[in-house]
Amino acid sequence: MRVGPTAGHCPECKREQPMTADLIIRGARIIDGTGLPGFTGDVEVRDGRIVRVGRVRGTAAAKVIDADGLDLTPGFVDVHTHYDAQLHFESSASPSSWHGVTTVLTGNCGFTLAPSKPEDLDWLVLMLAKVEGMSADALRAGVNFGGGTLGDYLRLLDGRIGVNMASYVGHAAVRRWVMGAEASEREATADEIVAMQALVDEAMREGALGLSTSQLDVHADHEGRPVPPNLASAAEIVALSSVLAGYDEGALEHLCRSFALGYDASDRQLLADMARASGGKSLHANLLLRFTNDPDSWRTCLDVLEGYAREGLRVYPMASANPKGLHLALSDTILLDEMTSFRETLALPMPERMRALADPGVRARLRRDFDAGNRQLAFAWKDLLVASVRDSKNAALVGRSVGDLARERGQDGLDTFLDVASSEDLETVFVIDRPVSQADRDVIRFLLAHPLTMPGSSDGGAHVNTFCGADYTTRVLTEYVDDEFTFEHAVRRLSAVPAATIGLWDRGEIRPGAKADLVLLDRSKLAVGPARLLRDFPTGAARMVWEQRGYVATIVNGEVIIDDGKPTGATPGEVLRFNQ
Helix, strand or coil, X not given: CCECCCCCCCCCCCCCCCEEEEEEEEEEEECCCCCCCCEEEEEEEECCEEEEEECCCCCEEEEEEECCCCEEEECEEECCECHHHHCCCCCCCCCHHHHCEEEEEECHHHCCCCCECHHHHHHHHHHHHHHCCCCHHHHHHXXXXXXXXXXXXXXXXXXXXXXXXXXXXXXXXXXXXXXXXXXXXXXXXXXXXXXXXXXXXXXXXXXXXXXEEECCCCCECCCCCECHHHHCCHHHHHHHHHHHHHCCCCEEEEECCCHHHCCCHHHHHHHHHHHHHCCCCEEEEEEECCCCCCCCHHHHHHHHHHHHHHHCCCEEEEECCCCCCEEECCCCCCCCCCCHHXXXXXXXXXXXXXXXXXXXXXXXXXXHHHHHCCCCCCCCHHHEEEEECCCHHHHHHCCCEHHHHHHHHCCCHHHHHHHHHHCCXXXXXXXXXXXXXXXXXXXXXXXXXXXXXXXXXXXECCCCCCCCCCCHHHHHHHHCCCCCCCHHHHHHHHCHHHHHHCCCCCCCCCCCCCECCEEEECCCCCEEEEEEEECCCHHHCCEEEEEEECEEEEEECCEEEEECXXXXXXXXXXXXXXXX
């Protein structure tokens, strides 16, 4: 990053000028987040806000950045992350901030560590670690929270984070507080629903954006049981959504069971009832993409969502720019949990799990479930590749598909999959690597540009042993921009649009009065870099990241937090509290 004169020095003047600005960015091509064509100009920042856009003259600054030849965009807003745990021990929400994200919405899918009674906290940690692909040891070591309300949890982050953060209150934690272990076993009574409403109301008063929930069959806890929201009735979810009607600001999030199949009648009714009960708040719903087992389900979903819009309801899905690359290891994965036999077997303690996976009777059950194919994450053995191995003797397997190996060995795919994994105590890493067709890309581009959608979902902070979706911003800008879906349009979809869906009216655009969340980049060099496995979390826990090229600086509230891909250690990020 090219930094010019500081401390009030003006090279055009013969005397020192009083320092009036904190930061001036000069000569950038400004892509302001409105979708209008870019223009060359300067941006002046003071006290964390943009005060001037255009030509800035006669003003000195503590820092001046020469941005000639660079683009300046608003910071990107990611509305589907799970960084609420990671931010306790890694302040910049990397790798999302490497890819231009300055604001993250956390606590999605119904999963937060608060509110929590002290005696329930470890259960929540283990459940979150299982469902969202995190290390329980890293969470225990890195999150200094002993239980309490969501407000208590958020206060631990004040002044300690590099990015801005907003949070939902998670349905799972709310249910566990009220119902204890029975939250994972049954529907709630009327009195329990009232008690849950009170907890959601408390979280709203403490600054939560709203309520998140999900009912995906793939979500099972560390004991192999359904997560608490999966036991909730529609009446319970609607009742909790209605708490938001008492507040001016707020949003909901729900991942429906049937979204990959185009929403069934009960889910269609539930989404509409949630949006109505909330008093017209926005509702973030699912991910739209072209599923292999039902490549047209996204059209059905979109028809439903367009019907909501005609009624005046605000239900917004995310469009994925990451159609491939899910990793799994049988030592720790949720990707097979849709199948009862896999879910139950992989929940066993490791010695029992190894014995079960070698049992021909168990394998027969697993084979029946896999071959049935009626699941959201269906894949063929030819598309499951060996990504990495623990033992050097297996190095020749890397890059080979399970289907090819099975043919060579004269086995079926399941036996080969389990034999390879078992030879390394289930630590072999596989990747679902389906080819991305032109039809896939055409659907992605259409959905990215659709007025009801926004790009996502990174799932940042989650599934770190499975995949990394934080590169979606860079992929949108480099792989899907064309003459119709312009760079300016893409920037707007990554910044102003998601900001508007959660009521962040002072972020997402470059204009006077807006918060100075900015991204400086070299469009000619912009690219997704290589994937890497880092072991930089507490206890040495591993995570997958995508590197990047072309980002010069990520700026939050006027301070640089990422400089040429490296964290500066600055913590200007705000814990965003609503209805305060």
